[in-house]
Amino acid sequence: MNPDREPKAPATRNGGDLVVESLVNLGADRVFGVPGQHALGLFDALRRSSLRYTGLRVENNAGFAADGYARSADTVAPLLLSTGPGALTALPALQESAAASVPVLAVSSQIPSAGLGGRRRGYLHELVDQQASFRDVVKSVHLVGAASQIPSVLAAAWESALTPPYGPVWVEIPQDVLLATTEVPRVTGLRARPRVPLARPELLAEAAALLVAAERPVILAGGGVVRAGASAELLRLAHILDAPVACTFGAKGAFPWTHPLSLQSWLEDRHTTELLDDADVLLVVGSGLGELSTNYHTLAPRGRIIQIEADPSKLESVHPAFGIHADARTALAVLGDSVSPRPPGRGATIARTLRERVGARIADQGLDLEQAVLAAVRAALPDDSPVFFDMTILGYWAWSAWDARRPGAMHSAQGAGGLGYGYPAALGAATADPARPVLAVSGDGGAMYSIAELATARQENLDVTWLIVDDGGYGILREYMTDTFGEATGTELARPDFVRLAESFGVPATRATPATLRSDLAAALTAPGPRVVVLSALLRMFAPTHAERTDGR
Structure with missing residues (x-):
């Protein structure tokens, strides 16, 4: 820690001080949150610490900001919340972090200890069992009963959040514990040691044998490749095997978009699904093969599946597979050392043919505006800058069509699918x-x-530049309902003048057109401070054609 930022010990310390001291020792630099009555002892302790605080206006947005920070800083993001309504408001954000395996450490206050254990004392914000609301969402729940427990509990929670599969964790501390004076010594030397799952050698040896014997190997890379920092290992293995590589929506940037072996991310396309189905060995790395990654469960591989996954609950949960519980980076490195190289050429031909077929299908749908808008956004954004998409039509396009030019350069709320993710996550x-x-x-x-x-x-x-595409309502739901029922209900929205509204906050704003979008965004992104760009446009989705099932399902 920088000695110039070393906080001075107050004359008296309390449980809140133990929390912030523990977080600093564990490596935290910044925290997010919204204060509340039961958590005031925790927030007061912040001013006596080196932690930098970013306060959001809504707890759910604070959770999204912590999520965005954790993804970008590649570390745990502490999220400070108050009891009851404050805590519960953050649930959707924690669900997104859980679905996307993002390490957020939520520290929530609780009502005083006297009201716990089912005793109804009528405290403000009182819940009979607050932790129960989070147990099915977060990776682990940790409860504090006394101030002396705080450092050890926070270390255990931090370790849980960073042990693959990453995920959000929940720590609950009663108000009186946060406020009470403590004689526990200042926290020093606190450490957390996340455990990385290592594959059994005989499993990797068998997987290597299957890949060597394969005639048509294909690799499907999931978000676990990005989280494990395994892009180099993935690229090396693909080269050795001459195997085409497709990336799930959560793995954008894990494999170079324009590489000759790249199948890109057109998973909502029957041509891609059929290619994956036809592989005699499909190597799935860091993906649980969920709904979006399997083209809405129409994927039906006819060959052998090898699934490498850090989350044992996802192994073979969708398709029978040769399952290997392991971190993606170590497993791919061992496979790269174990397989023999094959002559290059065939894999690149397969990948090029697939890209041409997908491109021809999209070109037939009259979606020039949509492709031009996405291209303008891509051209305006520097390669090393991240983009955070909300659940919006342009975001749905980006899942398949966005060229993320480095791992972790594109993020969206496709894990849990809640609205409102993009902007607060970008702030984080x-x-x-x-x-x-x-x-x-x-x-x-x-x-x-x-x-x-x-x-x-x-x-x-x-x-942070915020691009708001204004189409007058919930555009993707409008399309879904119109396609299914012939007309839409509840999708049309009254909304403000976003330019004038942003300016009322002191944030400069620009009204763009499709023709000026690239230059307007580029100007906003190079200007200091926050900016808003508003584009009024009615965008449409491409038709996501599913593969025909051959197994009767």
Whole structure:
């Protein structure tokens, strides 16, 4: 820790001080949250610590900001919450972090200890069993009963969050424990040691034998490749095997988009699904083969599946497979050392043919505006800047069509699928690396979930540009309902003038057109501080054609 930032010990210390001292020892640099009555002891302790605090206006947005920070800083993001309504409001954000395996450490206050254990004392914010609301969402729940437990409990929670599969964790501390004076010595030397799952050697040896014997091997890379930092190992193995590589939506940037072996990310396309089905050995790395990764469960591989996954609950949960519980990086490295190289050429031909077939299908759908808008956004954004998409039509396009030019350069709420993710997550990412601009993309419906955070962006002077695509409602739901029922219900929205609204927060805003979008975004991204760009456009989705099932299901 920087000695210049070493906080001075107060005359008296309390449980809140133990929390912030523990977080600093564990490696925390910044925390996110919203204060509340039962958590005031925790927030007061922040001013006596070296921790930097970013306060959001809504707890769910604070959770999304912590998520964005954790993804960008590649570490645990502490999230400080108050009891009852404050805690519960953060549930959707924690669900996204759980679905996307993001290490967020939520520290929540509780009512005083006298009201716990089922005793109804009528405290403000009282819940009979607050932790029960989070147990099915987070990776682990940790409870504090006394101040002396705080350092050890936080270390255990930190370790849990960073042990693959990563995920959010929950720590609960009663109000009286946070406020009470403590004689526990100042926290020093606190450490957490995450455990990385290592594959059994005989399993990797068998997987290598299957790959060597394969005639048509294909690799499907999931988000676990990005989280494990295994892109180099993936690239090396693909070269040795001459195997085409497809990336799930959570693995954008794990494999170079323009590489000759790249199948890119067109998973909602029957041509891609058929190619994966036809592989005699399909190596799935860091993916649980969920709904989106399997083209809405129409994927039906006819060959052997090898599944390498850090989360044992996802192994063979969708398809029978040769399952290997392991971290993606170590497993891919061993496989790269174990397989023999094959002559190059065939894999690149397969990948090029697939890209051409997908491109021809999209070209037949009259979607020039949509492709031009996405291309303008891509051209305006520097290669090393991250983008955070909300659940909006342009985000759905980006899942398949966005060229993420480094691992972790594109994020979206496709894990749990809640609205309002893009902007607060981008704010969190901006605090992780203030030297590079960050882009958030929302529709007008999703933007209203996060509009209060314009105040946060202005207060913190964060270099985040927010592109709001205004189509007058919940555009993707409008399409779904119209396609299914012939007309849409509940999708049309009254909304503000986003340009004037942003300016009322002191945030400069621009009204763009498709023709000016690239230059407007580029100008906003190079300007200091927050900016808003509003594009009024009715975008459509490409038709996601599913493969025909051959097994009767």
